[in-house]
Amino acid sequence: MKKLAIAAAVIAVGAGAYVLSGKDGGTSSNNELLEYIPADTLLFSGQLTPFPLEDYLYSMPMGVNSKLSLEQIEQAGPFGSEQERFFVSLYKSYLMSFENPGVFLKTFGLPSHIESYTYTLGALPVFKVQIEDENAIWSLLDKASDESGLVHKAESIKGQDYRAYSLIDEDESIDMVFSQKEGWLTVTLNTSFNKPELLETALGLTKVENSISDSGMLEEIALTHGFLKDSISFINHVELVNGLTSSDGNMLAKQLTKLVQMEGSGEDPFAEFKTSECKAEFNSIAANWPRSVMGLKSFSVDRKETNFDAEIVIESNNQVILGALTKMRGFIPSFSQNINDNVASLAFGMDVMQLAPALSEIWKDLQTPSYQCEALAQMQYGVSEQNPAMLGMMTGMANGVKGISATIVDFSLTDENGEPGFKHLDALISLSADDPEMLLNMVRPFVPQLANIQLEKNGDAIDVSPYLMLPPEMGVTAQMAMKDNHLVIFSGDKGEALADKLATEKLEANGLNSVALDYQKLLTPVFSLIEESGEPIPEELAMLKDYDMRMQFGLDVTAKGISISTKANSKAK
Secondary structure, eight states, X not given: OHHHHHHHHHHHHHHTOOOOOOOSOOOGGGOGGGGGSXXXXXXXXXXXXXXXXXHHHHHSOTTTTHHHHHHHHHHHOXXXXXXXXXXXXXXXXXXXXXTSHXXXXXXXXXXXXXXXXXXXXXXXXXXXXXXXXXXXXXXXXHHHHHHHOOOOEEEEETTEEEEEEEEEESSSEEEEEEEEETTEEEEEEEETTSOHHHHHHHTTSSOOSSBHXXXXXXHHHHHHHTOOTTEEEEEEHXXXXXXXXXXXXXXXXXXXXXXXXXXXXXXXXXXXXSSHHHHHHHHHHHHHSOEEEEEEEEEEEOSSEXXXXXXXXXXXXXXXXXXXXXXXXXXXXXXXXXXXXXXXXXXXXXXXXXXHHHHHHHHHHTTXXXXXXXXXXXXXXXXXXXXXXXXXXXXXXXXXXXXEEEEEEEEEEEEETTEEEEEEEXXXXXXXXXXXXXXXHHHGGGOGGGGGOOOXXXXXXXXXXXXXTOOGGGOOOOEEXXXXXXXXXXXXXXXXXXHHHHHTSOOOOOBSEEEEEEHHHHHHHHHHHHHHHTOOOOHXXXXXXXXXXXXEEEEEEETTEEEEXXXXXXXXX
């Protein structure tokens, strides 16, 4: 069981890998390194063409929280094992060098433009990155050895030298391997229970029979999802399920089977998943949700600025669930997805009228077919106990609602006599619906304050500050108005302008969720208030003073699956 737990940990470590990437133009089929990566890899993340790492680092806020992280490491010590001290030393070298791009590249021997790969050989993780200075890597590892006492073993396989650092040396051994070959650094694991051929493949000495380049998988992902061809990442749910439900279906399955044989007890912890019923039903689910894929829609970088538009898609062939989720999509204002004009924005798109029936469709689909596999049958029984039909009664009063949003356009702070407040606040809260006037009339009996508020569609706004019971010291005046299909509460001229802009937008289903944040606009008023008070800026905040970055996250559903998008812009100081 100990060995199986180790194997599971290895899979988890590999599944956490994600590599940022660059511009369009490359074709993966021409990359020889891909011939050493099996098509049945559980995950893959590849920077397939040279990425301008040095320019990217200059455009990013370097050293943010590095000093604080170093202090936290010191406070967490002392570290008892050689292995802990070894990795702490490497991490400290990373933190200390990360304050300057040139120092960082020199410390790790990295070129200004790099390619990199993360993937698995069954359960074994492999990481490869281009290296410019081989001696820098050896010096870094030697420093970690001196500080930790963890000494490497100098090994060789098929004429290729490598260093092995022992992670576990009990009944079985696990070593972390570092090897350099033709300008590439490989970091992987080697165990006493894997075949030598596996290490040969990891070190780029033996090609695999069915490689990822032969499969055409990377080109297919890029074409299907409109990703740039230079950078593709994925987690293969089908291969993971195949590995857990079969004895020899792929490389992972064969490794786990061997581990069970070596255990000697004859007990296979995955036996319940290998029955004919479980194998068929788990593979059917995996076929409906085959992969999670990641890539870039666009990307630009220079020393002054970086922009990227990335997307993760949880692929699905389940048309019932995708159709139900699509019905739930609601309205998200365009400014909620803008990363340049506002301080922060949060929006939820939801067609409330479709919520209960859509969830009912999903609920019914999750109970069809009736699973025979015990593990799935128990899960299905739990789902059957959560009938969403009652949700229809709860959402009845909100029928017609298509979305809500809140946006801070601009603000500044003051501190009068120890009472914090706003010098000014430009903000907007909106409720979008087919008939917002009807909704307002429906809730009037339950909110007495609304009885005195009479709104005309696209008429004058009404001051509702007294009804919201906002403390006077906050310095906020709130206005309510009805802008076409939108009931709005706003503050400030910019908030009113945003409300007028909202009135021009068509009420359509365009998403589920959006979150946008400008770190600089959010933090600058805070820094100004602290400086005006004469107090020193706390060290934790001071590290963020030059953090000039804007980000927007979106959640949506398409015909291809569930989409999680990220847009970001970062500028150098």
